[in-house]
Amino acid sequence: MDNTKILFVCSQNKWRSLTAQKICENVSGLSVRSAGTEKSARIRVTEGLLGWADLIFVMEKKHADRLASKFPESLKGKKVICLQIADNYEYMQPELVEILQAKLGSDLEMSDSRTSFMQRVLEPEVMDSWEEAVEYDSMDFTEVNAAFAKSAIELGPMSGKILDAGTGTARIPIAIARMRPDWEFTCIDLSANMLKLGRENVCEANLREQIQLEQIDAKAMPYPDSSFDMLISNSIIHHLPDPLPFLSEVKRVLKPNGAIFLRDLLRPENVAIRDNLVEMYTGDCNSHQKQLFSDSLQAAFTLNEIQTMSETVGLEGLRIYESSDRHWTALRARM
Numbered sequence: 001m002d003n004t005k006i007l008f009v010c011s012q013n014k015w016r017s018l019t020a021q022k023i024c025e026n027v028s029g030l031s032v033r034s035a036g037t038e039k040s041a042r043i044r045v046t047e048g049l050l051g052w053a054d055l056i057f058v059m060e061k062k063h064a065d066r067l068a069s070k071f072p073e074s075l076k077g078k079k080v081i082c083l084q085i086a087d088n089y090e091y092m093q094p095e096l097v098e099i100l101q102a103k104l105g106s107d108l109e110m111s112d113s114r115t116s117f118m119q120r121v122l123e124p125e126v127m128d129s130w131e132e133a134v135e136y137d138s139m140d141f142t143e144v145n146a147a148f149a150k151s152a153i154e155l156g157p158m159s160g161k162i163l164d165a166g167t168g169t170a171r172i173p174i175a176i177a178r179m180r181p182d183w184e185f186t187c188i189d190l191s192a193n194m195l196k197l198g199r200e201n202v203c204e205a206n207l208r209e210q211i212q213l214e215q216i217d218a219k220a221m222p223y224p225d226s227s228f229d230m231l232i233s234n235s236i237i238h239h240l241p242d243p244l245p246f247l248s249e250v251k252r253v254l255k256p257n258g259a260i261f262l263r264d265l266l267r268p269e270n271v272a273i274r275d276n277l278v279e280m281y282t283g284d285c286n287s288h289q290k291q292l293f294s295d296s297l298q299a300a301f302t303l304n305e306i307q308t309m310s311e312t313v314g315l316e317g318l319r320i321y322e323s324s325d326r327h328w329t330a331l332r333a334r335m
Contacts, residue, residue: 003031006108007053009063010034013041015091016059018308020083020100022092025304030108037066042312050074055107059085081107090242092305094119118270123299125239126190133193137169137201139289145234149175152232152261155333158182160229163253165218165246166236170198174205176232181210186228188216219245223253230259230334237264238300247313259334260318265300266328274298277326303328 006024008017013036021034033052035045050056050071058064061082067075083103089096097119127136149172156162159182164173167187177185189195195213202211216222218236231250237243250260268274274297282290301309306328307320315332323329 003029004108005031005052005054006033007049007056008032008034008059009045009056009067010036010059011038011041011063011087012036013043014312015089015093016085016087016096016100018312019089019092019096020057020104022304022308023097023100024104024108027108037063037070045071047071047074050078053078056080057104057107058082059087091244091309092120118268118274118298120267120301121295121298122241123239123295125241128191128193130193130196133169133191133197135288135292136194137171137197139285139292141171145172145175148172148232148234148261148263149179151329151331152176152230153179155259155261155331156180156183156230157259157334160184161186161227163223163228163231164188165231165233165250166239167198167213168194168235170201170211170213172232172234173211174201174207177207177210178205183210185211186223187211187213188218188221189213190215190217219249221249221253225252226255226258227253228258229255230261232261233263235264235296237262237306238296243301244309244313247309247315251313251315257335260315260330260332262330263323263327264306265296265326266322267300267302268297268326281326297326301328306330 008020010017013034017034021032024030024032033049035041035043035049037045045067051074056078058080064080064082085099127133153176162183162185164185164187167173167189170187173185173187177183192215195215198213202208202213231254240246268277274294277297278290278294282293303322310318310320310330317332317335318330320328320330
């Protein structure tokens with residue numbers, strides 16, 4: 001039997017409709033799309049989309065009125081349901097998820113088991129105490145960092161200006177710089193104590209001329225457009241309440257042909273999987289380090305969420321995939 005085709009409509013095709021699309025994407029028996037009524041929408045409503053849909057959900061009455069005014073013929077015989085959800089929420093905000101699940105449940109017959117998932121729980125955006133910085137730097141990420149460095153080198157240019165966003169204690173740029181002496185690194189982080197340790201690590205590696213560390217907010221960088229040949233970032237995105245400003249900045253500060261290499265944690269489907277990953281990869285760590293890893297997994301995003309956000313800001317040419325049992329990767333070779 002064919003899937004029921006669902007179209008979610010709001011003004012800009014952003015937080016409400018994208019969240020609704022995400023909630024329903026994995027529900028058996030549904031095919032889901034979203035669109036906006038405004039000219040500036042990421043994907044605009046068309047006659048074709050309305051014709052495709054079996055059921056149309058609008059977020060507010062004004063959206064239904066706009067559809068009726070512009071597409072009267074396309075709406076003949078179509079069921080349009082107004083959810084009455086104001087534009088007061090961010091993407092996948094827990095309150096918005098709860099409201100949508102409640103409102104959609106009766107119309108789409110979604111069981112709790114099919115729509116439930118482990119909620120994202122934010123952790124602090126900045127690990128800024130000296131104790132946390134030391135604790136983080138003492139954890140053994142040698143294998144993960146080496147794999148990151150190897151992949152970044154394969155994607156990037158032989159020489160050029162490289163931005164490392166969320167560098168932490170600068171272990172990754174140090175590893176790369178030893179193999180790419182012609183890469184000039186600008187490494188940014190919001191944590192003063194992380195950077196303090198990072199400078200010590202850079203000095204110890206005798207790489208002060210090649211690696212510059214700066215206390216900069218990756219969501220609002222001071223660099224001109226098209227400044228860098230490549231941007232790398234390891235595990236910054238799960239720290240951000242809303243990664244979209246950062247991803248927009250990635251697009252802005254990169255040269256049009258610039259390479260991208262992003263890697264971060266994946267949010268597990270449930271608590272049992274999270275706890276198993278913690279025991280598997282932090283078995284030799286102390287209780288505080290285990291808790292740090294558990295909190296980071298809980299704060300991470302799913303693969304679909306990352307894909308949706310990348311599409312929203314227009315990061316073209318990215319290949320986004322699950323690269324381990326606990327990581328996602330987004331990459332683009334220099335074009």
